[in-house]
Amino acid sequence: MMKNDRLLFFNGEILTLTETMPQADWLLVADGRIAAVGRGSEWERYQADAASVDLAGRTMIPGLVDSHVHLMETALNEVGINLGACCSTDEVIACIRKNQGRHAWGKLIHCVGLEEVKLKEKRMPTRFELDTVITDRMLWISSVEYHVSVVNTLGLRWLDLPFNLEGIQRNEAGIPTGVLTGRANFFARKKLLGLTTDQTREKGVGQVLNRAIEKGVTTINAMEGGFLFHDQDALYVLRSLEKMPIDVAFFYQTTDVAKVVALGLDKIGGCIFVDGSFGAHTAALDYPYSDRGESMGTLFFHFEEIRDFVSESMKHNLTVTLHAIGTRAIRLVLEAYREGRRLHPHSTSILRIEHFELPNQDLIEQAVLLKVILSMQPAYEYFWGGSGGMYEERLGEQRRCRTNPLKTLWKQGCIIAGGSDSDVTPIDPLLGIHAAVNHPTESERLAPLEALAMFTLNGAKAIGQQGEKGTLEVGHLADLCILEENPLRVHPEKIKDIQVTATIKKGKILFDRGIQLNSEPLKSPQGNLKVKLGG
Numbered sequence: 001m002m003k004n005d006r007l008l009f010f011n012g013e014i015l016t017l018t019e020t021m022p023q024a025d026w027l028l029v030a031d032g033r034i035a036a037v038g039r040g041s042e043w044e045r046y047q048a049d050a051a052s053v054d055l056a057g058r059t060m061i062p063g064l065v066d067s068h069v070h071l072m073e074t075a076l077n078e079v080g081i082n083l084g085a086c087c088s089t090d091e092v093i094a095c096i097r098k099n100q101g102r103h104a105w106g107k108l109i110h111c112v113g114l115e116e117v118k119l120k121e122k123r124m125p126t127r128f129e130l131d132t133v134i135t136d137r138m139l140w141i142s143s144v145e146y147h148v149s150v151v152n153t154l155g156l157r158w159l160d161l162p163f164n165l166e167g168i169q170r171n172e173a174g175i176p177t178g179v180l181t182g183r184a185n186f187f188a189r190k191k192l193l194g195l196t197t198d199q200t201r202e203k204g205v206g207q208v209l210n211r212a213i214e215k216g217v218t219t220i221n222a223m224e225g226g227f228l229f230h231d232q233d234a235l236y237v238l239r240s241l242e243k244m245p246i247d248v249a250f251f252y253q254t255t256d257v258a259k260v261v262a263l264g265l266d267k268i269g270g271c272i273f274v275d276g277s278f279g280a281h282t283a284a285l286d287y288p289y290s291d292r293g294e295s296m297g298t299l300f301f302h303f304e305e306i307r308d309f310v311s312e313s314m315k316h317n318l319t320v321t322l323h324a325i326g327t328r329a330i331r332l333v334l335e336a337y338r339e340g341r342r343l344h345p346h347s348t349s350i351l352r353i354e355h356f357e358l359p360n361q362d363l364i365e366q367a368v369l370l371k372v373i374l375s376m377q378p379a380y381e382y383f384w385g386g387s388g389g390m391y392e393e394r395l396g397e398q399r400r401c402r403t404n405p406l407k408t409l410w411k412q413g414c415i416i417a418g419g420s421d422s423d424v425t426p427i428d429p430l431l432g433i434h435a436a437v438n439h440p441t442e443s444e445r446l447a448p449l450e451a452l453a454m455f456t457l458n459g460a461k462a463i464g465q466q467g468e469k470g471t472l473e474v475g476h477l478a479d480l481c482i483l484e485e486n487p488l489r490v491h492p493e494k495i496k497d498i499q500v501t502a503t504i505k506k507g508k509i510l511f512d513r514g515i516q517l518n519s520e521p522l523k524s525p526q527g528n529l530k531v532k533l534g535g
Contacts, residue, residue: 006030007478007507010043012055013486015449016472017062017457027060029478032506037472053515058501059486061452062472063218063479064429065459067375068354068419070271071222071248072233073146075204076196077112077423084113084144088120089129092141097133108155108195109134111141112423116148116279117390126171127152127178140192145424146228147280149180149188159188181280182298186227186273193230201236209245212427213511216481216500219247220427221375221419221463223270223354226253227300238263246505247479249463251321255305257312267463268313269321271354273300275329278357278384278394284328285358290396297326306332310340314347319464321352321375330359334366341370350464352417357403358395364405368413373462375417378436378451379425380404386440406436407444417462418454429455433487434496448488448495480504482515 010026016037026043028036028050036046081099086092092114100109116124130139130152138155142148151159156178161168167182180188212220225234234252241248251270252260260268276282276298281289284297306322313320324330330353337351352373357380359367367374381404384390391400409416418432425431436451446454460470469477482502487495502512 005507006035006046006050007504008043008046008050008052009055009060009480009482010052012058012060012482014060014472015062015452015486015488017453018471018473021473024472027472027480029480029504029507032478032508034472034474034476034478036474055482055515058515059483060472061216061481061483061487062456062470063477063481063503063505064216064455065219065221065417065462065470066212066217066419066422066427066429066455067221067417067459067462068270068377069212069220069222069422069427070224070229071205071208071220071237071422072201072224073229074208074423074427075201076110076193076233078204078207079200080110080112080142082113083111083141084115086114087118089125092119092125093129093133096130096139100134108138108140108192110192111139113144114141114150115144115390117384117393124148124150124179126150127156127176130178138192140188142189143279145277145279145421146189147181147185147277147282149185149192151178151180151188151192153178155192159191161187182276182282183300185280189228190230193233196230196232198236201233205240208422208427213246213503214500215428215430216483216503217246217427217429218479218481218503218505219249219459219463219465219469221249221251221270221459223251223253226271227273228271229253245510247469249465251319255309257309257316257318260318261316266317267319267321269319269352269354271323272309272321274306274322274324274333275299275326277325279390281394283326283358285326285395286328286360289394290399291393297328299328299332301332303332303335306336307339310336310351311343314340314344314349317348319350319352321354323354325355325357327358327360327363330356330363334363334370334372337370337372338366350462352462355421356409358399359405359409360402364409364412364414367409371415373415373417373458374409375419375462376404376406376454377419377421377425378404378406378432378439378454379420379428380435381439382431382435383425389440401441403441404439405441405444406439406446410446410450415458415461416454417458418451419459428496430487430498430500431496434492437492437495448492452487478504478507482512 007029014024139152141150167184169179225231253270275284433451436446457470460466484499
């Protein structure tokens, strides 16, 4: 084997995430895998046959795993108008007016990231307000969590929604305002996303993957297609998997098990919406929302539908996961999983729940008993938790202290995999680790090592790849992330500020900020990677 096929990393803090050797001093890569790892000066025996990298006290961790990414939606949002900074309807209108010429998809202008709770009006803009800026093209605003759409009058006419479709907001005169939730939002998104071309998809996806790599990510779980998205997005990602520079665990967001089996896939589900979101008042609760009368959210499926879907998935040994945020939705999914376990006791299916934001103690115990992996997004607490946040506004003080109960789940034996739900929050595992360690509810804060495990070892477990990645041990893929500082040692409030120095996938350097290889700057083959999927 040529010297350049072997990389020897030494003089650093190597966090292996293993029980036998939690921390090492050096690590040898050969042929894309970890060939040796150890303590002390034993690394010197390999120095003559490997290109050596002096970590200079930096910290190496396993390549990071983002367990919940909407890759194509994130890519499409790259080419949309981002309204995330807007705090009033006037600011929304001004932002659209300023950017309308640069972010049009032909006859459609797509705007993303709007948060109702940040607007001083405490409501979404109406089509009448949008018509003051755009009348000759369709204008579509998607809320930050995708559960609310707003269209201008031209867009509403083009959608041609069934009159009695649930989720069409109307004013006091019974006239549609252009604000769509629930099933109306599903319908609208499906039709509007159908206008997307592969050229538009490709334009954004390279930027997304580059940013993920710069954040130390070597594996993502891509949740594609389905109710809020489009099957053409799923098929585009499926066709592009071999071109991806990092590993993409593909989840087809469909309840059509036969389709997934015919495609030869081993995973199904993702954001199959058993309920909605807190922001849209559609997450299914046991008790009413604090800021909306008697509303307790929405279940979008009957139990029999979810039970049959889960049973058929487990019959084919598929990894299966469903979106469940509120207590009623979580309860329904767990009941379906329990029935699936009874009907298919020998199934090798991995069972997951996406989000699991507001469980009660009974539901936590059921999740442990059924060995359900919880795919959660701690950065939600960074953006919407704490006093005065969206959780408190929607749920009240008592319930907001129970959202995303990470420490409670960890202590009771749950396996929690960390994700971003990008583009809801950024692909940035260090931010997720930071959020888990600094949870607004002090009793729910994870230790830094526990939070790191969410985005490494547990991320691998959530896709059945713990024998290949998630820890740094001999035989595993050389998926590595080098950090400027040790997340176990820095002040907890500084974790999100740690810089990624290098990202290495199967022994290949995809990104670096100038670490040293045999006294020369260590560079990836293309320099700082720029991904292009076309060609």
